[in-house]
């Protein structure tokens with residue numbers, strides 16, 4: 446029997462009616478002869494509400510306690526989901542992350558999965574149950590509850606699909622699939638039939654909140670077929686898959702905007718071997734995830750180093766830099782929170798020229814100033830003023846015709 450993992454995001458389980466519809470889907474798949482594992486998120490905006498509750502009590506809550514609190518949202522959904530299955534005549538059982546031994550490291554609020562127990566799930570599947578697992582949460586070796594970072598239920602689902610050797614991981618959400626950019630920000634965006642893991646990984650890490658970045662890493666590594674689709678209807682969505690030859694012809698597949706960013710600049714760091722290592726080792730020890738790094742030599746004695754971090758890591762990053770500033774003889778540190786990053790992504794960039802200039806010209810025509818530029822083989826990103834970032838996104842989407850199907854773009 447094939448195993449299918451179905452993940453339902455917050456809006457797809459927001460109330461009793463939606464939970465019932467999601468349960469209907471799971472039961473239908475089970476009736477088709479599949480063994481079904483459901484991964485569910487917290488209902489609606491519940492995680493945001495829990496975050497607000499925490500901040501009201503303590504503006505800087507301990508991360509371990511944050512995980513204790515936030516994990517309760519998913520625990521509520523899975524039990525309700527199991528009850529919905531029973532109401533529809535299907536036996537089902539819910540599990541927390543800890544009950545299925547979803548083992549993670551101890552990086553509270555952004556833990557990484559290390560191992561997943563599958564025995565308990567497989568036993569229940571074999572007994573004819575639909576198994577419903579709380580997304581977003583795990584447990585560290587000491588038994589502390591951890592969470593995987595906002596949006597992390599996607600990663601729970603894909604990792605479980607990998608561990609169980611599932612046929613497909615279906616991600617049910619409030620959009621019809623993956624679009625060329627966030628359709629809420631650029632309503633003319635078009636849906637893609639498929640996208641490569643590499644492109645989706647870039648899009649996700651650059652701010653396309655539709656999929657949690659690490660879920661794509663699991664998908665690619667363990668060959669999990671991921672199908673992102675709407676929970677409202679049965680039309681096929683977008684398949685995330687290995688690259689196929691025809692994708693190379695597509696110059697730019699998608700664009701993103703990332704506002705949850707801050708930039709830290711270190712001016713006049715001593716230009717000698719080991720200083721970059723010192724700085725970034727120190728940041729890693731403080732569990733800060735660093736995004737784009739730019740270092741430039743300003744003289745034989747001095748260099749400037751800047752990098753971006755997510756806003757939630759800014760306090761830890763600031764503290765870490767203060768601690769290391771003297772050691773590396775840094776003359777000045779500045780922080781900018783009023784920035785955002787716009788990016789374009791496409792595997793076709795590897796073999797085409799004239800992509801970067803088109804992006805920069807589009808920003809120039811929209812009178813958007815570029816603070817800094819970073820690139821990889823398949824993406825170009827520009828840091829811009831937060832105030833101009835929406836206009837910047839529209840300008841680059843228009844320039845790369847992201848309102849047209851991929852094969853109609855010139």
Ligand code: ADP
Nearest residue numbers: 454455456618619623624626627629653654655
């Ligand atoms: P869920 O609660 O189901 O996990 P999310 O809110 O996490 O849903 O993700 C779905 C949202 O992602 C969409 O409503 C959309 O606004 C946003 N999004 C951002 N980028 C894209 C994109 N490229 N394609 C589709 N949706 C996107």
Ligand code: ASP
Nearest residue numbers: 486492581595596597598
């Ligand atoms: N409920 C969590 C969040 O809102 C996890 C998820 O939805 O994927 O971030």
Ligand code: MG
Nearest residue numbers: 454596654655
């Ligand atoms: Mg999500």
